[in-house]
Amino acid sequence: MSRHRAPGTFRVWLPAAFLAAFAVLVCVQLVKVQVLDHDRYAAEARAVRRGNDTFYARRGSILDRNGNVLATSVDTWDIYVSPRAWKDAERAANASAVLAPLLKADPAKLRVTVQQSEGGDVLLKRDVDYETGRLILKAAIPGVIALANTARMTPEGDTGASVLGFIGQDNVGLAGIEAQYNDILQGKPGRAVYERDTTGEPIPFGQYIAIKPEAGKDLVLTIDRHLQALAEERLAQAMKDHRAQGGALIMMDPATGEILAMATSPGLRYSTLDLSDNKQIELLRNRAVTDLYEPGSVMKVITAAAAIDAGVVSPNTEYVDNGVTYIYDVPIRNWDNNVYGPQTMTGVLQNSINTGAVFMAQALGADLFHKYMDAFGFGRPTGIDLSGEASGIIRRPADRDWSPVDLATQSFGQSISVTPVQMLTAIAAAINGGNLVRPHLVKAYVGADGKREEVAPEIVSRAVSAQTSAAIRDMLFQVVNPGHAHPAQPKNYTAGGKSGTANVPIPNGYDDRQVASFVGFAPADDPKVLIMVKLDQNQDLMTGTQAAAPIFASLADEVLAYLNVRPDAPKYVVKP
Amino acid sequence: MLTITGLIAVYSASFVIGLAEFGNPNYYIIRQLMWAGLGVVLLIGAVNTDYRRYRPLAVPFMAITIVMLVAVLAVGIDGGGAQRWLGVGAFTIQPAEFAKLTVCIYLAAWLAGNDSVSTWEHGLFPFILIISAVSLLIMLQPNLGTTLIILVITVTMFWVAGASVTQMAALAVTGIVAVSFLATVAGYRADRLTAFFHAEDDPAGNGFQTLQAVMAMGNGGIQGLGLGASRAKFFYVPESHTDGVFAIIGEELGLVCTLAVLLLYMILMVRGYQIASRCRDPFGRYMAAGITTWVTAQALLNIGGITRVIPLTGVPLPFISYGGNALAAVMLATGVLISISRYGNDRGGYMDRERTVVRRQPR
Numbered sequence: 001m002s003r004h005r006a007p008g009t010f011r012v013w014l015p016a017a018f019l020a021a022f023a024v025l026v027c028v029q030l031v032k033v034q035v036l037d038h039d040r041y042a043a044e045a046r047a048v049r050r051g052n053d054t055f056y057a058r059r060g061s062i063l064d065r066n067g068n069v070l071a072t073s074v075d076t077w078d079i080y081v082s083p084r085a086w087k088d089a090e091r092a093a094n095a096s097a098v099l100a101p102l103l104k105a106d107p108a109k110l111r112v113t114v115q116q117s118e119g120g121d122v123l124l125k126r127d128v129d130y131e132t133g134r135l136i137l138k139a140a141i142p143g144v145i146a147l148a149n150t151a152r153m154t155p156e157g158d159t160g161a162s163v164l165g166f167i168g169q170d171n172v173g174l175a176g177i178e179a180q181y182n183d184i185l186q187g188k189p190g191r192a193v194y195e196r197d198t199t200g201e202p203i204p205f206g207q208y209i210a211i212k213p214e215a216g217k218d219l220v221l222t223i224d225r226h227l228q229a230l231a232e233e234r235l236a237q238a239m240k241d242h243r244a245q246g247g248a249l250i251m252m253d254p255a256t257g258e259i260l261a262m263a264t265s266p267g268l269r270y271s272t273l274d275l276s277d278n279k280q281i282e283l284l285r286n287r288a289v290t291d292l293y294e295p296g297s298v299m300k301v302i303t304a305a306a307a308i309d310a311g312v313v314s315p316n317t318e319y320v321d322n323g324v325t326y327i328y329d330v331p332i333r334n335w336d337n338n339v340y341g342p343q344t345m346t347g348v349l350q351n352s353i354n355t356g357a358v359f360m361a362q363a364l365g366a367d368l369f370h371k372y373m374d375a376f377g378f379g380r381p382t383g384i385d386l387s388g389e390a391s392g393i394i395r396r397p398a399d400r401d402w403s404p405v406d407l408a409t410q411s412f413g414q415s416i417s418v419t420p421v422q423m424l425t426a427i428a429a430a431i432n433g434g435n436l437v438r439p440h441l442v443k444a445y446v447g448a449d450g451k452r453e454e455v456a457p458e459i460v461s462r463a464v465s466a467q468t469s470a471a472i473r474d475m476l477f478q479v480v481n482p483g484h485a486h487p488a489q490p491k492n493y494t495a496g497g498k499s500g501t502a503n504v505p506i507p508n509g510y511d512d513r514q515v516a517s518f519v520g521f522a523p524a525d526d527p528k529v530l531i532m533v534k535l536d537q538n539q540d541l542m543t544g545t546q547a548a549a550p551i552f553a554s555l556a557d558e559v560l561a562y563l564n565v566r567p568d569a570p571k572y573v574v575k576p
Numbered sequence: 577m578l579t580i581t582g583l584i585a586v587y588s589a590s591f592v593i594g595l596a597e598f599g600n601p602n603y604y605i606i607r608q609l610m611w612a613g614l615g616v617v618l619l620i621g622a623v624n625t626d627y628r629r630y631r632p633l634a635v636p637f638m639a640i641t642i643v644m645l646v647a648v649l650a651v652g653i654d655g656g657g658a659q660r661w662l663g664v665g666a667f668t669i670q671p672a673e674f675a676k677l678t679v680c681i682y683l684a685a686w687l688a689g690n691d692s693v694s695t696w697e698h699g700l701f702p703f704i705l706i707i708s709a710v711s712l713l714i715m716l717q718p719n720l721g722t723t724l725i726i727l728v729i730t731v732t733m734f735w736v737a738g739a740s741v742t743q744m745a746a747l748a749v750t751g752i753v754a755v756s757f758l759a760t761v762a763g764y765r766a767d768r769l770t771a772f773f774h775a776e777d778d779p780a781g782n783g784f785q786t787l788q789a790v791m792a793m794g795n796g797g798i799q800g801l802g803l804g805a806s807r808a809k810f811f812y813v814p815e816s817h818t819d820g821v822f823a824i825i826g827e828e829l830g831l832v833c834t835l836a837v838l839l840l841y842m843i844l845m846v847r848g849y850q851i852a853s854r855c856r857d858p859f860g861r862y863m864a865a866g867i868t869t870w871v872t873a874q875a876l877l878n879i880g881g882i883t884r885v886i887p888l889t890g891v892p893l894p895f896i897s898y899g900g901n902a903l904a905a906v907m908l909a910t911g912v913l914i915s916i917s918r919y920g921n922d923r924g925g926y927m928d929r930e931r932t933v934v935r936r937q938p939r
Contacts, residue, residue, distance in 0.1 A: 012849045012865050015732045019872050022885075023842055026876065027835065029883045033794045034831040041794020 056171045057187030057213035059150060062164055064225040065443055071164050073150040077133030080121040081114045085143025095141045102136050127151040154270055160228045162267030162286050163441060175284040177441060180387050184445060187216035215448035222258035222443045227251055227559060231261035234551055239265060242547050243539035248288045248420045251559060254428035254521060254530040256457035257437030264288045289389040292417035293515050296502030297352045299413030304345060305430040305472050306372030307360035309464035315346045315471050325355045327405045332358055346475045349498060350482050354412045361411035366397040369407060375463040376426040377436050384421055384439040393417040413500060424532045427519050429463040430472045431527055436460045477524040488549035490556040492567035494524035497552060499544030513537040518548035522556040523568045529559050611900030615907030622911025626919045631859050634685035641678040644671035645713040670901035672714050672722045677909050679710055679726055680866035687737035688859040700743050703734055721891035725874050732869040733862050789882045793826030819890055821897050822882045845872040851917040860916040867909045
C-alpha cells in the first residue's frame with residue numbers, strides 16, 4: 001500500500017536527532033555528576049552546609065572556705081545584628097530606634113557599626129544583663145539576634161582578684177585560679193552540629209547532633225574572704241606608711257599548707273582592669289608565686305633547723321662572734337657591723353648574727369646544708385595550685401660557678417632566690433613538726449549535683465624531726481620575746497618569728513633598694529597561722545623588724561581572735 | 577504524567593521559599609494547582625477542538641500577541657530585572673509564553689500557504705522578518721531564553737516546511753552572530769557565560785547558581801536523599817522551584833528520577849514528531865513540529881543549563897517548573913498537538929467530524 005507523503009514528513013526527524021543527541025549529552029553529564037562524582041559533591045555539600053555552635057556550660061563558682069561566693073557566673077546575652085537585615089535604610093532606622101535605648105546607645109552609631117560590617121553578624125554588645133536581654137528578645141526587632149552567654153561576677157569586688165584571676169571572652173580562664181582550674185570550672189561545653197541554610201539557620205529535619213553541656217564544678221578555696229580582705233587592706237596601708245613599691249602578705253595554716261589569705265601588690269584589680277593597656281599584662285601574674293627575692297635573715301631559721309636536726313649544734317651551743325668571718329679572703333660581717341661576743345644559737349637568731357649562721361652552715365658542710373635545702377623545698381616549685389610558679393634559684397656545690405663563699409652567704413639568705421610562698425612553706429616545715437606540706441588554695445570541689453570532694457592536704461616530705469621543729473619554735477619565740485618589748489609581740493597571743501632585710505641583687509653586687517620582711521606564727525607552741533609580711537623597696541629603709549614585725553603582731557591578734565583561738569599570752573595564763 | 581511530577585516537585589521545592597516569603601508553605605503549590613486546573617481545562621478544550629479551526633485565526637492571534645508584547649513593554653510589571661508580566665491584581669499573565677504557541681500557529685499557516693519556501697525572496701527573507709519582529713519584542717523585555725526557544729521553533733518549522741540546506745546554513749551563521757552579540761551586550765548574560773566556564777572562580781557570587789545546582793544533583797546520587805529531603809532548596813539553589821527545579825529533583829530523587837524525567841521528554845518528542853510526520857495536512861504538520869520542538873528544546877535548554885552542559889538561559893522546565901503561564905501555555909499546546917494527532921489523519925478533508933483515529937490519552 002503506497003501512500004503519498006507530503007514534503008517534510010521525513011524532515012522532522014533531523015531536529016529530533018539533534019535534540020536526542022543533546023539529550024544523550026545531558027544523560028552522560030547526569031551520570032557523571034550523580035554517580036561518578038557523587039561522593040565529592042556530597043562531601044562538598046556537607047561542608048558548605050555544616051553549622052556548628054558551642055554552648056558553654058555553666059561555669060563553676062569560686063567560694064571561700066566558708067562558702068561565701070568570690071566569683072560566679074550569671075546569665076547574660078550577647079546582642080548581634082545581621083547586616084543583611086539592616087540593609088534597608090528604613091528598616092534599619094526603625095530597628096535601631098527600638099534597640100538603641102535598650103542598649104543605652106546612639107541609634108545612628110549602631111547603624112553605622114552594622115552597616116560598615118562586611119562579614120557576618122555584628123556584635124553590638126557583649127554581656128547585656130539577663131533582664132534587658134529578655135526585653136530585646138521580646139521586642140522581636142528585625143535582624144537582632146541575642147545569644148546566651150555568661151558573665152563573671154565578683155560579689156566581693158576586687159578582693160582576692162590576684163588569686164582568682166580572670167576569664168577571657170571565650171569563657172577560658174586566663175590567670176589565677178580561673179586559669180589553673182579552668183577545666184574543672186568550665187565543665188564540658190556542649191556542641192550542636194547541624195545542616196544550615198544560606199542564612200545560617202538550621203534546616204528543619206536536617207541532621208542535628210547535639211552534645212549537652214556538662215556544668216562545671218564549684219571550687220571551695222582555702223582562702224577566707226575576711227582574712228583576704230584584711231590582708232589586702234593591711235598590705236596597702238603598709239605600702240603607704242613605708243612608701244614601698246610592692247609587697248606580699250600571706251597567711252597560711254602551717255600544718256596543712258592551706259593558704260588563708262594571699263595579698264600581693266602590684267596585682268590584678270577588676271575595677272581598673274584594662275587589657276588594652278600593655279602595662280596591665282604585668283598585673284596578671286601572682287607575684288607571690290612568680291617573683292623571686294633574696295629572703296635575707298629569715299633564711300637563718302632554716303640554717304638553724306638543719307644544723308640542729310643534723311645534730312651539729314643545739315639551741316644552746318655557744319660560739320664567739322668577732323664581728324667578721326673570713327672565707328678565704330672574703331670578709332663576712334654582721335648586718336649592723338656589731339661584735340656580739342659569746343652567743344648561743346638562739347642568740348644568733350635573736351640578734352640575727354650573720355657570722356653565727358655561717359658558723360652553723362660550716363658545721364654542716366656544703367653537702368649536708370644543701371641536702372636540707374632540698375628537704376625544705378628550695379630550688380623547685382612548691383606545687384601550689386597557681387600557674388606560673390617559679391622554682392627559685394639556688395647555687396649548689398656541684399654547679400660550675402660554686403664558691404665556698406656561697407655556702408656562707410646562703411646561710412643568711414643571700415645568693416639564693418626564693419618565692420614568697422616557697423619561703424613561707426619552708427618556715428612552715430620548720431615549725432609545724434617538720435613536714436614539708438604542699439601549699440594550696442583549693443579545699444574542695446562541689447559538683448553540680450552537690451557532691452563535695454575534699455582536697456586532702458598533702459605532705460611532700462619530712463624536712464626535720466618533730467624535736468627539731470619544737471626547738472625552732474622555741475628559738476623563734478625567744479626572738480620575739482627577748483626579755484624586753486619586741487615589735488612582733490602580739491597583745492593576746494604568744495608568737496614566734498624572724499625578720500629579714502635584704503638588698504635587691506643586681507648583676508655583680510647589690511642595690512641600695514631592699515626587701516624588708518617578717519615571717520611569724522602564733523600561738524608559739526601550737527601555731528594556727530603563719531604570716532609573711534613582705535615589703536619591697538620601702539623608701540623609709542626601715543628593717544624587717546621595724547617595718548614588717550608590727551604588722552604581723554597586730555594581724556596575729558586579729559586573725560587568731562577571728563579564728564576563735566584562745567588567747568595564750570602570759571597575762572592570760574593562770575599560774576598554778 | 578509530567579504535570580503530576582511537576583506538581584510534586586514544585587511543592588517539594590517551593591514550600592521553604594513559600595514559607596519564608598509568604599508565611600505559607602503551600603503558597604506556591606496552591607497557585608500552581610490553580611494554573612494546572614486551568615491548564616487541564618485548556619488541554620481538554622484544545623483536544624476537542626479541530627486544530628484546523630486555528631488556521632483562519634492565525635493572523636488575528638499573531639496580532640493580539642504582538643499587541644500584548646508591546647503592552648508588556650509599555651505597562652508591564654517588573655520582576656527579576658525584566659519586564660515580563662501583564663497584571664490584573666494577583667492574576668498575571670506572561671504573553672511571551674503564549675507567544676510561542678501563536679508563533680507556531682501563525683508560522684504553520686504561513687508556511688502551509690507558501691509554495692516557494694526554498695526561495696530566498698519568498699522564503700527566507702519574509703521568514704526572517706516575521707520571526708525578527710516577535711523575537712525583538714521578547715528580547716526587549718529582556719527574555720533571552722524565550723527568544724532562543726522561538727528561534728529554535730521557527731527555524732525547525734522552516735526546515736520541516738522545506739527550506740534548503742543553503743538557507744539553513746545562512747540562518748545558522750546569522751544566528752550564531754546574533755546570539756554571540758546578545759550574550760555579550762547584557763551584563764547578566766556575560767555573567768552567565770562566565771559562570772558556565774569559570775564558576776569555580778567565584779563560587780559565592782557569579783558561579784553560585786551553577787555550582788550549587790550541580791552540587792545538589794551530585795549530592796542526590798543514584799537514589800536521591802528522599803522526596804522532600806532536599807537541603808539545597810534552603811536558599812542554596814536559587815530559583816529552586818522554577819528554573820532550578822530539576823536540580824531539586826536530582827537531589828531528592830536521584831539519577832533514577834532525572835533520567836526518568838529526561839525519558840518522558842524523549843517519549844514526548846518522538847510522539848510529537850510522529851504526529852507531525854503522519855499528519856497529512858501541512859498546516860498540522862508544521863504546527864506539530866513546532867510545538868514538539870518547543871517543549872523538547874525548552875526542556876533540554878533548562879536541563880542542559882542546570883547540569884552545566886550549556887550556560888544557564890533562564891527558561892522554565894516545561895510542565896514541571898513553577899509558573900502558571902508557562903504551565904497553562906504548554907498544556908494548551910499539548911492539547912493542540914493531540915488535536916493534530918486526532919484530526920490530522922482525517923481523510924475526509926477539512927472539518928471532517930468522523931472519528932477514525934483512536935482517541936489518545938492526554939498526557
